[in-house]
Amino acid sequence: MQGEIQLEQLTKRFAEVVAVDSVDIGMPGGEFFTLLGPSGCGKTTTLRMIAGFERPTSGKIVLDGTDVAQTPPHKRNVNTVFQSYALFPHLDVAKNVAFGLKYQRCTKDEVRRRVAEALELVQLTGFDRRKSSQLSGGQQQRVALARALVLRPRVLLLDEPLGALDARLRKSLQVELKALQAELGITFVFVTHDQEEALTMSDRVAVMNQGRVEQAGSPREVYEEPQTVFVADFLGVSNLLSGEATAGDNGACTLRMGERTLRAAQGSTGSRGQVKAMIRPERIVVEAHGTTGENRVPGLVERSVFLGNAFEVHVRIVGGDLLKAMVPNDGSVTEREEGAAVTLHLPAEALRVLAPSTSEAEPAATRA
Amino acid sequence: MAGVLGWLRNPWGKPRWLGVVTLLYIAWSILPVGIAVLFAFNNGRSRTTWQGFSTRWFTGAVGSVFHDPALQSAFKHTLFLGVLCVAVATPLGVALALGLQRWRGPGSGVVNTMMLLPLVTPEIVMGVALLLLFLKIFPGLGLGTTAQAIGQVTFTLSYVVVIVRGRLVSIGREYEEAAADLGAPPHDQLLRVLLPLLAPAIIASAAVVFALSIDDFVVTQYLSSDASTTTVPMLLYASARGAPTPALNAIATVMLVVTLLTLSFAFFVYRKFAGGSDAAVAAALEV
Numbered sequence: 001m002q003g004e005i006q007l008e009q010l011t012k013r014f015a016e017v018v019a020v021d022s023v024d025i026g027m028p029g030g031e032f033f034t035l036l037g038p039s040g041c042g043k044t045t046t047l048r049m050i051a052g053f054e055r056p057t058s059g060k061i062v063l064d065g066t067d068v069a070q071t072p073p074h075k076r077n078v079n080t081v082f083q084s085y086a087l088f089p090h091l092d093v094a095k096n097v098a099f100g101l102k103y104q105r106c107t108k109d110e111v112r113r114r115v116a117e118a119l120e121l122v123q124l125t126g127f128d129r130r131k132s133s134q135l136s137g138g139q140q141q142r143v144a145l146a147r148a149l150v151l152r153p154r155v156l157l158l159d160e161p162l163g164a165l166d167a168r169l170r171k172s173l174q175v176e177l178k179a180l181q182a183e184l185g186i187t188f189v190f191v192t193h194d195q196e197e198a199l200t201m202s203d204r205v206a207v208m209n210q211g212r213v214e215q216a217g218s219p220r221e222v223y224e225e226p227q228t229v230f231v232a233d234f235l236g237v238s239n240l241l242s243g244e245a246t247a248g249d250n251g252a253c254t255l256r257m258g259e260r261t262l263r264a265a266q267g268s269t270g271s272r273g274q275v276k277a278m279i280r281p282e283r284i285v286v287e288a289h290g291t292t293g294e295n296r297v298p299g300l301v302e303r304s305v306f307l308g309n310a311f312e313v314h315v316r317i318v319g320g321d322l323l324k325a326m327v328p329n330d331g332s333v334t335e336r337e338e339g340a341a342v343t344l345h346l347p348a349e350a351l352r353v354l355a356p357s358t359s360e361a362e363p364a365a366t367r368a
Numbered sequence: 369m370a371g372v373l374g375w376l377r378n379p380w381g382k383p384r385w386l387g388v389v390t391l392l393y394i395a396w397s398i399l400p401v402g403i404a405v406l407f408a409f410n411n412g413r414s415r416t417t418w419q420g421f422s423t424r425w426f427t428g429a430v431g432s433v434f435h436d437p438a439l440q441s442a443f444k445h446t447l448f449l450g451v452l453c454v455a456v457a458t459p460l461g462v463a464l465a466l467g468l469q470r471w472r473g474p475g476s477g478v479v480n481t482m483m484l485l486p487l488v489t490p491e492i493v494m495g496v497a498l499l500l501l502f503l504k505i506f507p508g509l510g511l512g513t514t515a516q517a518i519g520q521v522t523f524t525l526s527y528v529v530v531i532v533r534g535r536l537v538s539i540g541r542e543y544e545e546a547a548a549d550l551g552a553p554p555h556d557q558l559l560r561v562l563l564p565l566l567a568p569a570i571i572a573s574a575a576v577v578f579a580l581s582i583d584d585f586v587v588t589q590y591l592s593s594d595a596s597t598t599t600v601p602m603l604l605y606a607s608a609r610g611a612p613t614p615a616l617n618a619i620a621t622v623m624l625v626v627t628l629l630t631l632s633f634a635f636f637v638y639r640k641f642a643g644g645s646d647a648a649v650a651a652a653l654e655v
Contacts, residue, residue, distance in 0.1 A: 053545050073548040086546035090564040099560070100550030151550065 001029030002064055003154035003187035005050065010059035010069075012045050019045040021211035022059065027189060027204070029064075029154075032181045034190045036198040037208035038234070043191045044159055046208070050189060051080045051157050064154065074103070078155040079148035083163055085140045087132035093119070093143050094128035100151045118150035121180070138169050145180075155187040162197065174201055195235050199223060207231045225267070229354050232278040239284070239323045245275045245353060252348060258319050262295050267352035276354045283350035284325035286313055289341040295351070297344045299323070304336040311336055315344055405624070408617035415614055425618035433618045441596065442603040443619065446582050449513070449599065453520040453581040458574045460521070461528025462566065466558075468529065469536045486526040494523055495590040502591060512593035519587040524580050528573040535569035568638045575634030579627045 005027040012020040020042040027033040035043040048054045050061055052073030061069045068076055079100075087096050097115045106114065119125050122142035132140055141161055148156055158177075162170045178201045181188045192198055198205050199219040206216040207230070215222050215231045226232035229240065243255035243262070253269040255262045255277055264277050289298065299317035311327045313336045323344060327336060336342075376385040408426070412419030426433050433439050468480055486494065498519045502509055509515060543565060547557040563570075585601040592598060598606075600623050604616055 051545075051549060053548075073545070074551050074553050078549075080546070080549045082542060082546060084542065086542040088543060088546070088561060088565075090567075099547070100552075102556075103551035147550065 004029040004064055005155060005187065005189070006060070006062040007046070007050075008060040008062065010046065010049060010061065011057045012042075012049060012054055013057045018211050020049070020056075023208075023211070023213055025206050025213060025216060027187060029187055030185045031203040032178060032188045032190065032201055034192060034198040034202035034205045035208055036192060036195060036205050036234075038193055041208040042211040043193075043208050047080075047157050047159055047189060047191045050155070051078060052076050077153055078157055079151055079153040080157040080159065081141075081144045081148055081161045083159045083161065085132075085144040085161075087140055087143055087147070089132055091131075092128065093124065093130050093132070093135070096132065096143055097147045097150050099147060104151065114150050118146040121149065122146045137165050138173065141165065141173065149184070153186065155189060156181075158188060158190045160192055161190075162192075162194075170197075177201065199235070207234060209234075226278065226352070227267070227355050229276050229278075232352070232354060237281050237324060238278045239281065239321075241277045241279070241321060241323075243275065243277060244273060245269075245271050247272075253353060255351075255353070260297065260319065262297075262346060262351060263348040264351040264353050265348040266350070268355050269353055271353055271355070277351055278354055279323075279346055279351050281312065281324045281326040283347065284323060285345040285347070286315070286325050286327055286336065287343045287345055289343055291343045291345070293345070295346045295348055297323075297346060299342060299344055301336055301338055301340045301342055304338060313342075315342060317344065401624070404617050405621050407614050408621040410614045410617075413613050415612055415617060425614040426622075431613055431615050433615060433622060436615060438595070438598075438603065439600075439615060439619050442598050442600045443622070445513075445597060446599040446601075446623075449516055449520060449588070450578045450581040452517045453524055454574045454577050456517065457521045457524045457528055457577045458570060461525050461573060461577075462532050462570055464525070465529045465532035465536060466562075469533055483526055483529050486523045487530070489523075491523070491584075491586040495519070495586040498522065498587060499590040510593070511591050512597050515591040515593075516588050516597060516599075519591045520581050520584060523587060524577040527576050527580065531573040531576065532566060532569045535566055539565050568640075572634040572638040575630045575637075579630050579634075582623060583627060 005025075007023050007025040007027075009022045009024060010020055011018070011022050023042070023046060025046075035046055037043045045054060049056050049069075052068070052071060052075075056069050059069065060067045063076070063078070088099065091099070094115050097118050098111050101111045101114060115128075116125070119127065122145050124139065124142050124146065127135070127139070127143075132143065135143065144161070161177075162173055165173065174197060177188075177190075190198075190201065202219055204216065205219055205222050207214045207222055209230050215227050217225075222231060223235050226235060226238075232238045233240070241255070241257065241262075243257040245264075246254045246256060248254040248263055248269070250265075251269060252263050252265040253271070255264050255275070262277075267277070268275075287296070297317045299315040301313055302316050302322065303314040305312040305314075306329075308329070310329050313325045313327055315323050315325060317323055325344060376383070376388065378384045407415050407418075409421050409423060410417075410419055411422035411424065422428075424432060429435060433443070464483070468476065468483065471479075498515070499511075502511055502515045509518075539562075543561050544557045547561040548554075552560060582599075583601065584599075585605065588599050589602050589605075592602065600619055604620060607616060
């Protein structure tokens, strides 16, 4: 498969700041690969190094077996869709799309044919003579895509291409981009800070934080099996519990939290001592007060937020931690009035023991 | 009285006294120019007493702009210097702006500041300095057209650099990166993307250079040699004390029209193609 990228010990230093810190990522050819992280995590710098706009301080960028780290951008077989599209304002749509074909030694007829094909691919047939200022944001985005794809790159780099669009357009373009990638079969490297975008579009996600890769894997893996506190916290809402891990049965471990013990069957159950454990709100079951059994914790409902298809119930458990539980709005009435006493069931199969974050940083505030 | 004051203060709208003061100022600054232009059309030899309308000082057979050899020569020399100055200062200034904007080496800050020095140096100082330069250090060049052109290029170059750099900053690096990304080697990034995007700024700066050149008196006067290197501003200054006729007003009017047309052209080109005004250009155009 063409378009395979290996980043090996890739590092970029700007004066005192290490923007990208010896990153190792393998991007298989033909996949939709996403670099996900908060702003300043080094994802855009990584992308710009692959494109050739930044020279790595050290490390390799291996594209299909060749290290291109020191190759200037105009000699790399990768193309970029910029965050602000960077369409040439002095050229019309057709000339924008044809810009790079000059360097592929095409005949006039071939240029015309390939421009028409590319515009058809992004559903902009008939827009040839428009100037970029006469296009909507979504249309400009499509022109930027056509301009890059017409060159048949082995890898397409996309730097938050949906960032400037409104929510509705964003959703439909997410689907289109994914379909386009599957149709063309070329590698897409996509940069975003939007975890939902990353989860819905990607074959593989690398979660970055402070210049390093925290975890890479399929969207399901990084969401369901986060290995660090940062990943658990950055991807969706999660509840974090602190406790002391001791040995348990059947590969699980026992978490001691003050008076209470919980059994955790997921994650680094081999850890001992002070650890953090997480559980997704949708995996917590809100039960009637007094229910007994394994991993049951009593608490008081502090708030109940109506979300339409679900209620987000905030429960203060004994010991002081606040847990959020997602209760589907399925018609059944459960105790979720504010001030009501309830029992939370934290199933052992959903309780994941986390390894400490590689950067040892406190996780940023919970993102919605 | 209270009614007038209230009308001026206009508490529920824009205060009208601001507008009144502005109008008074504009009238005050345009009035002398208007009078000078008016007497260019005087049907008599006086520049102070109105003797009826005529275009004799523009087109008449004797002593008019179109028939007086001295005026003709000065006018041609002025335009020639203007064109020469534009032809040299504009490409040089664009190249300097590109270099300064992209050069981030040690000392770039100092060079950037030095580029602005000619804008704040009193022109008389520059004129004297250039005169000494041509007399003592490069006596081979001598005074005259070449010296005048070099002198004008020296001080107009800064305007080109300031205007073009302003545009470069607002364009950013993204278009060059996009061009490189699409396979364009560096010289194509410049020719196919950067220069077309800079075109409004380049045209505007060329117009500013032209206007500065044809209006310049101090530097051009210092570096002139004989009558053949006399420009219109020099001629106006020299003959104002001698035997002035409305022909001087007429040629001044022609110069005024040429300058105004050049600057309006620059302003509209810049506004139309650069989308919006730019502080640097606005400031430069007001010089």
